[in-house]
Amino acid sequence: GRPSSLELLGNRYPTDSVTNLTPAIIAKLPLRLHTRPSHPLNTLRTLIESHYPDFAHLSSLSPLVSPYKNFDELSFPQDHPGRAVTDSYYVNKDLMLRTHTSAHEVEVFRRGEDKWLLTADVYRRDEIDGSHYPVFHQMEGARIFSADAAGMKEVEEDNARLRHHLAQANIVIEDVPHISVSNPNQETHDPLHSELVAQNLKLSLNSLMLTLFGGASERGSAPLRVRWIEAYFPFTSPSFEVEVFFRGKWLEILGSGVVRQATLDTANVPNKMGWAFGLGLERIAMILYSIPDIRLFWSTDERFISQFTDREITTFQPYSKYPSCFKDVSFWTPQGVTLHENDFCDVVRDVAGDLVEDVKQIDSFIHPKTNRTSLCYRVNYRSMDRSMSNEEANEMQLQVVSRLQEQFGVEIR
Ligand code: PHE
Numbered sequence: 001g002r003p004s005s006l007e008l009l010g011n012r013y014p015t016d017s018v019t020n021l022t023p024a025i026i027a028k029l030p031l032r033l034h035t036r037p038s039h040p041l042n043t044l045r046t047l048i049e050s051h052y053p054d055f056a057h058l059s060s061l062s063p064l065v066s067p068y069k070n071f072d073e074l075s076f077p078q079d080h081p082g083r084a085v086t087d088s089y090y091v092n093k094d095l096m097l098r099t100h101t102s103a104h105e106v107e108v109f110r111r112g113e114d115k116w117l118l119t120a121d122v123y124r125r126d127e128i129d130g131s132h133y134p135v136f137h138q139m140e141g142a143r144i145f146s147a148d149a150a151g152m153k154e155v156e157e158d159n160a161r162l163r164h165h166l167a168q169a170n171i172v173i174e175d176v177p178h179i180s181v182s183n184p185n186q187e188t189h190d191p192l193h194s195e196l197v198a199q200n201l202k203l204s205l206n207s208l209m210l211t212l213f214g215g216a217s218e219r220g221s222a223p224l225r226v227r228w229i230e231a232y233f234p235f236t237s238p239s240f241e242v243e244v245f246f247r248g249k250w251l252e253i254l255g256s257g258v259v260r261q262a263t264l265d266t267a268n269v270p271n272k273m274g275w276a277f278g279l280g281l282e283r284i285a286m287i288l289y290s291i292p293d294i295r296l297f298w299s300t301d302e303r304f305i306s307q308f309t310d311r312e313i314t315t316f317q318p319y320s321k322y323p324s325c326f327k328d329v330s331f332w333t334p335q336g337v338t339l340h341e342n343d344f345c346d347v348v349r350d351v352a353g354d355l356v357e358d359v360k361q362i363d364s365f366i367h368p369k370t371n372r373t374s375l376c377y378r379v380n381y382r383s384m385d386r387s388m389s390n391e392e393a394n395e396m397q398l399q400v401v402s403r404l405q406e407q408f409g410v411e412i413r
Pocket residue numbers: 099100101102140233236255256257276277278279
């Protein structure tokens with residue numbers, strides 16, 4: 001069964017019926033890859049920070065937050081799927097691992113910061129494959145202005161400066177209207193102010209995209225292509241996503257928008273307005289460094305680590321790929337028990353750590369008479385650093401099977 005308390009980052013916390021943190025996840029809490037010298041995530045963080053030299057740079061906030069802070073303060077509805085225990089990691093009902101850096105918006109605005117970047121590890125329960133990992137790193141950026149004539153003059157001046165800078169750059173931008181019926185202005189905002197702030201957000205991020213992707217040599221003299229898309233987030237309106245065309249594909253880079261006034265009211269800065277964005281560092285680092293598997297960021301293998309130096313983006317030279325070991329498991333779930341794919345994946349992660357490359361559900365059906373569900377998963381075991389024996393994979397698979405039996409009462413077929 002579950003322990004009655006857990007020690008996390010030096011403190012003890014009681015557990016309860018929603019506790020779903022696993023030892024594999026707990027082990028990640030102190031690692032903070034985004035501050036490790038010469039680590040690609042650290043280099044990417046410092047690159048973005050130097051693009052915003054006059055912003056406050058924060059990177060040491062605890063990942064333990066209340067669900068209130070992660071969701072409610074940001075206007076997430078009560079029934080938002082992200083709150084589910086199948087999607088997020090809970091220490092107990094009142095404490096969870098942040099699922100995004102936006103969880104800190106209110107506290108940072110409340111401290112009086114008007115321009116800031118915040119980098120942190122974030123946690124989401126997810127499937128297992130080459131681009132998903134239950135811990136990843138995000139960077140939040142925000143800028144707020146006083147919501148009056150003086151503040152809007154500041155926005156206009158900054159817009160003029162950024163427009164001038166972008167006019168000289170080799171960049172092509174596909175824009176969307178700042179405000180539309182499907183991407184509305186907030187009721188409390190003068191639409192003209194909202195337009196100015198949205199414009200500032202877009203100009204500022206277009207300029208960041210140039211810093212990150214503008215130097216790619218393989219594009220030759222072709223321009224960098226950036227496109228803006230309408231989006232939805234509970235804590236911004238209007239909201240946008242940014243995509244960049246890179247090596248023949250449109251890549252989703254970030255989410256952003258005009259900060260909801262409710263957030264700023266809660267933060268005690270009701271007379272300000274502004275924008276925020278959030279981006280995933282692994283996603284961008286995988287593209288810029290050509291890192292093929294998200295597990296590599298956690299590797300302690302010299303062949304990985306020694307390839308990187310501080311403040312330099314280089315192309316990763318993959319070392320040899322070792323053979324895969326595929327193992328299937330089929331089972332009946334007990335009546336009335338739902339086993340979410342994320343539950344299965346957390347069991348595998350906990351047993352195999354980074355020796356699992358991906359997990360696929362290959363079959364699912366409901367028995368017409370007994371109403372029981374049969375599931376079959378295929379686990380691909382593969383080390384990134386060494387050759388693994390079939391016996392080793394078998395042993396891990398046996399452990400997965402016995403945990404499934406103990407924790408979920410499944411019946412192996
Ligand atoms: N927190 C959002 C996410 O994780 C990104 C975001 C940040 C969107 C700030 C808007 C403003 O998807």
